[in-house]
Amino acid sequence: MGELKLMKGNEALAEAAIRAGADAYFGYPITPQSEVIEYLMSEKPEERTGMVVLQAESEVASINMLYGAGGTGKKVMTSSSSPGISLMQEGLSYIAGAEIPCVVANVVRGGPGLGDIQPAQSDYFQAVKGGGHGDYRLIVLAPSSVQEMSDFVPLSFDLAFKYRTPVMIISDGLIGQMMEKVELFDQMDRLTDEEVIEKYPWATNGKPVGKERRILTSLDLDPHKLEKHNHHLQAKYREIEEKEVLSETLHCDDAEYIMVAYGSSARIAQKTIQLAREEGIKVGLIRPITLWPYPKKEIEKYVQKGIKGFLSVEMSMGQMVEDIRLVVEGRTKVEHFGRVGGVIHSPEEVLEALKQKLIGG
């Protein structure tokens, strides 16, 4: 068993970055995730593993530092909260185009605009539908516990390097700030420069004799070549959709109704299941763990089984519900319930919505 610790979600994410053998972290303070860089700085990672941690002058700087450092084949990461993640969208588009692996964590807060510093899930569209310009995708992982804030960091790095693509960990102010018990995984080694050169021939990691010069770019002025590059990216995305979907189901076997919820909302929905079943209402939960690629097959399975309706429970005005509807295509009811602006729904409210929108209606 790994080392057990009581930690904030943000701290677990930071500790996991060190343990996963990350080479560099760049970030700019913003509530509710400043603990990530503060924890990293206090842990002296340069002594623990040789990891570099730098406070950038803005999120635009952070994401471009990531582009550069990631381009050398190193494991690199940044984190921020909603307004800062908006500033990174241009960079993410370029990084996806240039196929640089990196990890970006978003501890979402209420919006739009400056909004507030309370938890929200209203950056779903931005994370899974692009956010920046052009045809690209991010792999998006949604932890729903402090444990997963830790576990998803090495997983994200693995996916980022496997597919040479940016990966986003999307949590919220609740998971970032709350403290829970975490079982930490053992320290992994950072790769040596020689190993990086050996493993990542695409990287700008020096030019050993006999190898070609490399330029990392997302530019191609020849439309046919750029189209080809886009097809290459899409083929990669299809492979990810085929192989990397993650989700969890709870009490779905005998369920007549299913809630779909991720992150904090999924934690609340678990309590709703208990309340509902005490009243004899058979409800289950599908928890998407990857928001992109979306667990379409899991949802389809329950449509086929004749489920009476889905309720998308999210701290937004209704974003993920669109992805459920894309799968269901009108074959059964799909409704949305959400509180926004940093308000967190109660399990009782969710149950009430379930009754009114699905069972009664």
Next chain:
Amino acid sequence: MENIIETPKLALTKKDFESDRMVKWCPGCGDHAILKAVENVFPELGIPKENFVVVSGIGCSSRFPYYMNTYGVHGIHGRAAALATGVKLANPELSVWMITGDGDSMAIGGNHFIHVVRRNPDINILLFNNKIYGLTKGQFSPTSPEGSKTKTSPQGTYEAPFNPGELVIGAHGKFFARVVDTNIKMMSQVFTEAAKHKGTSVVEILENCVIFNNQIHALITSRDTKDENQLFLEAGEPMIFGKERDKGIVLRGTNLEVVKIGENGITEKDILVHDPHTEDSGIHVMLASMMPPEFPAALGVIRSVKSHTFEELVWNSVEHEKKTSKLKNVDDLLHTGNTWVKQ
């Protein structure tokens, strides 16, 4: 530009500018005194109340617009300079005040900041320099001295800090002043001069964040050390300071130097006389750079040079085009260039 609202004779007082919003700064924060000074200055400027706009970015300091009973825009972190430029160009009649912090203007907004200074629209920038990120609870900023121990630099920073005055003058700034948050009279006097200056005026306020960077300006502001560490500059006056007013600044070779009057044959005549209006920015930069313990900090108006404002140039060119263009209306425009008549 025509002024749409007929304004009655102005008889404004401090009360007119006090907002009923609860002020949410920490007790003892330097921002409270700055607010008082601004409330003193606004009614005295002869500007109709409705023509004031207070624009800000994000930070403790940037909460300012809520606390002034004027129009306000709470903008984006770092972007207030661009936002203020937009306000001023769209309506040059307005008196535009931009409130910003050292993080807001020197870190994330560094780019916009140097460009607003370079363009020189007539806006007044109050830069609250507490040398820390206050709102996000105590991380180092681009003005934190090297070696600062903060939440994100527990071992001390190893970055060379910006001096806002050097940056302003380096970006062709026409007005730069510095004040301390412990002296409301000094702030009121300098803010008034900033308001009267036509063009971008930047006032750096050495502000104390009691919670996350307490006493950062103590050498300059505390009772026992301030006399030896403050040099209040006035146009045409020799640069004399010290409790006994026996110290002064001279130019030796290409460097400034502190001398004692009466020692080594130095008399008052040898002391540099302040000229904020000279185009040459050489001495101004040197003055802005002076810091204790080697030097006193220069306070007051360090540089104030006349120049065209950006909006004058823009609107003049618009007027010029209106007068000289052959196109007098949309019809004229539609019939220029590649047009043809259908037979």
